[in-house]
Amino acid sequence: MVEMIRTHSAIVLRPTPFEEGGLVVSFLTEHGERLVGLARGAKKPTAKWVSSFEPLGLVKVGFFGREQAEIKRVTRCELQHSPMTLGHLESSLVVACLADVFDRVAREGVEDDRLFRLLSACARCLKEDPSRSLAVLAYAEHWMLHLMGLLPHPRLCGRCGGGEAPLVLFTQDHGWCCAACTPVDPREALPPGTREHLKLLRTLPAAQAPDPGGSEAARAVTRILRDRLRRELGGLKSYEVLEKLVVPC
Incomplete structure (x- = not known):
């Protein structure tokens, strides 16, 4: 050959x-x-x-x-x-997490230029403003789940198809579920503003990614999506380091 x-x-x-x-x-x-x-x-x-x-x-x-x-x-x-910024621990940890995730998802012999566009945009954002590294990571996690076909669109409830009632639950089987059809203990329901935060993740560019710790809804969505991604990929040591050294959202 x-x-x-x-x-x-x-x-x-x-x-x-x-x-x-x-x-x-x-x-x-x-x-x-x-x-x-x-x-x-x-x-x-x-x-x-x-x-x-x-x-x-x-x-x-x-x-x-x-x-x-x-x-x-x-x-x-x-x-x-290079997105590396000397002396900025948080940004360096996020670089490691992104490299870990994309290394697991990308495949030899399989082309998907959406992966390159997403990672390239995130790397440039990290260089331009390393203080927003956690927002960039949450943005990348959302879109990675979408590209993997693991994140249903939040516009319509996965159970009843409604698009008006607040989202109150995320399940593996139905995705995002709304208050109109899903009885749930108020103490366990998704916070108000969940649908709105998801819309920001879907519509804003990486440079304007919403703060993952900016509201109770943002924190809840970030936890749900990160847990889903980590369960799917497994063994992401970089995330263990991030959790030890950075206060979670």
Whole structure:
């Protein structure tokens, strides 16, 4: 089988140390496909690309190898944009969470450019305003569930199809359920404003993502969506670190 060179615009996801100062790096290409490459000597101080493999960095990367090879050789990697902000712990933790999630969802041989557009927008927002990193994370979680087909539209109740009554419950079987058809203890019901917060998540761009801790409804929605995503993907160590070091919404 013929070996070939492929060049992509891509976002760095997970760099993993390899023998002799190398790295095995997963990338999300501009087409939304996950590719993995071996960068030999990338961790050596003299390496020309020593700073090119930061998570969520936008790079121009070249791969050499057979088309069907699981791991190709990285021949070049030029950093074009990085969301990392020195000294901002919260933003760095969110970068790790986003890289972890997208590394789990993206697939080799499967293209979905919506993944690239979403992650690229989030990375740029983190760079422009790292103080809003938790809002960016909640925004990404909402849209990731949507792209995975796991988040019903909140416009209509999943049980009765109504669109006027307040939402009071989220279930695995029916999605968002409203007060008109779903009896629920008021102490356990979703807070007022839940539907409105979900509308903001769906209609605003990443740069204007609503504050996940700005209201009781926002906090409830953030918890529900984050729990759903973590159950679906499982084993997200980056989220465990985030919970230990950052006050939850």
